[in-house]
Amino acid sequence: MMKITSVTARQLLDCKTRPLVEVEITTDNGYVGRGAAPTGSSVGAHEAFILRDGDPTEYNGLSVHRAVDAVNNEIAPALVGTQLDLEANDRLMIDLDGTPNKSRLGGNAIYSTSIALLRAASTAAGLPTYSWIAEHFGPGPVSQVPVPSFNMINGGRYGDVVQPFNEFIVMPYKACSIQDAVEKSVKLFGVLEEVLTEYLGRKPQVASSYGFASPSSDPREVLKLLMTAVERAGVAETMAFALDCASSEMFDAATGSYELNGDRVTSDDLIDYVRELSDEFPFVFIEDLLDEDDWAGYPKAVAQIDKSIILGDDLVVTNRDRLQRAVESSAVGGFILKPNQVGTITEALDCYRYAVAHDLFTIPSGRSGGVIDDVVMDLSVGLSVPFQKNGAPRSGERIEKLNFLLRVADSTPGCVLADVPAIVKF
Template sequence: MPIKLINARQIFDSCGVPTVEVDMVTELGLFRVGVPSTDLKKLHEAVPLRDNDPQLYQGQGITKAITMINSIIAPELIKMGFEVTQQRDIDNFLLTLDATEDRSRLGANSILVVSLVVAKAASAKKGTPLYRHISDLAEVKYIMLPVPHFTILVGGILSSNNLPFQEYLVLPVGAPSYTEAMRIGTEFYIYVKNLIEGKFGIERTYVADNGGFTAPFEDHKEAMIFLNTAIRQCALQGKLMIGLNAAASFFYKDGAYDINFKNPNSNPQEYLSAEQLCEFYLDDMREFPLVSVEDPFDNEDWEAWSNITMRTTNQILASDLIQTNLQQVGLLLEKKAANSVTLRLSQCATLTEMLDIFRTLVNNRLGVVVMDRLGDTDDTFIADMVVGLGACQLKAGAPHHSERIGKYNQILRIEEELGPLAKYAGKNYRPGPEATQKKKK
């Protein structure tokens, strides 16, 4: 089933920034995918192609990327006559066509959107759901519904409050099913909204782009006590756990950590050493139901990462440290710097690259969290991807905003389709190596 037509267009992400969408036509019809925009290009990510014209969209236009797809990628790929089921061959061809190490000629966004729409068309050719097709590509031997990470409170650089860390999340690990996890998470989110209205006033229930509340908490301890109290008031002890996205690189200064960085007069004498910040997290784990900390240290502070990973069995999640880059994963494995890693499609250029990283993580017994992007779209590809990979965790923001809730809703549909075969990861959100040996159902 060769490709008949490929056409790219500009759409807008959830922040109103231009991004790329592609239609692909085969004999079975039209298939469409839109890719996330990138909120901030990080060092080890593949490079998206932007116009850099300050007169249009503050330089964030993507007409160059569209031209690359419609004028170069489309005719060259169609000319090759690939079957859409040849994912690795197609992805390798796209990378060869780009011929740069960082994917900057054609643009990671241009390459990725074509790679993903190929997978969608291939699932139709096989007559299988997208998540099943991804499972086949990844050679995964199990299907699992993920634990959602719901953003509840927002701080750090995402808010003007005094919270040092970017996200305060809850994980419904004690739910018996994905449907129940959604019920617990959404009810808790609404309960917290009402608490914030009562505590700070209705005008303080603003939400950030990821749906988390930007309430004016005075410090981290107050926010943690607030969340823990709310969990108890809802009788969800043991069912709902807390996660943090520290995003520590944003308050790393001169070899130390300034958790009071929003104060322009913060005292350098009060900055925390890596060891002191490690104890800070470990104390939280002892006092609160904190089970996951994302990006607890700066991206170059490898020793600190290795230290905390050695000292806790809770999840130490590497996101900005790795940036879905295979070389960075190799460094992490060498230094034993985390026990879980995030996968973000927009950080690499092809589905095949992401699958190769996934296999490396699973083979080395690391947990996997599939994650969305700040500038996401209403496309639900990652919902099928997280199920197909059996990755067991999905971080897609709060149960708020359609581009986020749409991904959670897609997994509800998959759960319904699986029926009695549906299995929710729950407390096994970081499965051991034996999970990869289970027979696929």
């Protein structure tokens, strides 16, 4: 067993120029692992705490020097001299922090260190990180890559347009290879720009998540435009859709209502509306249909929407206890895996194992902005998941995710694209 000889943290930037923590770990035989913790643009109420400085004179309060200091002054002394053991090291940090949501040391400090531990272990084993994950936690040697899905149109508020659904996603679920999946999706993105330009009479706005800003407040209208683009691009037989509703963003706790097409509607109304959409359009999955604490509504959604997989992101936040509650109440068909939400690789993998044991899908996703060399890609391949979320096919860190899949497929003999047609419900 190797011992940890140094743990060093620094402040760097994510791909939206927001400060993040990077941690570098060195072992006694010279192996090095690095990890960096991206955060989302919208952070669920139940996620691990992101420790920032709050100093308005530096990065508008987003700097992370306190989290860096937590690594250098508390985590490092606790880890240096211990054996490199991912699970034991993660547990040590959890106990050292001592809070339910990692608020003392910072979830960003702990998670960055956890990634660095994982990278150091895989480097020492002489394996790509995804192969190390496959060997220790996955179903076996890597034999497939997941189908990517693409956030083509982004919801939100754009002038007079208030689109309640956060992401309108297209997935090349019937592609014959990862090369085919990427090429057809890139082609579609270009055709979609033409379709939106014709619809708007001007070029579409680029949204903060790099997809196109929604041209309409009506989700059905947006889906019709996507269908037009799919048909014009000649890829209708390959593509299906998905939604990330992110409904917590449009939920009003005082009235218990959601915004939809200019009105306030109930949880039941929203479920009925999306069920109707699922009868019109082929949805592989529907994510975060309801508020992150609407535990009564999600089982209704699963029971009533039978043509799509219902996924929980803000509902579950990669938290084993919340996933267990979701399983016991039949609230989801799967969850979005974002390890930074819970704060360690070990806890994220515990959530994955629980999902597998209860026949739920685990769907890895990066965060808005993100980082190059995102560990979620290693998890996607190493855990042999069927599909993943990739964001829009634009900007460096998103393109790198696609290149990662292309590279793995090319360098792994017999590697195939996951069989998503076997699991869709439409």
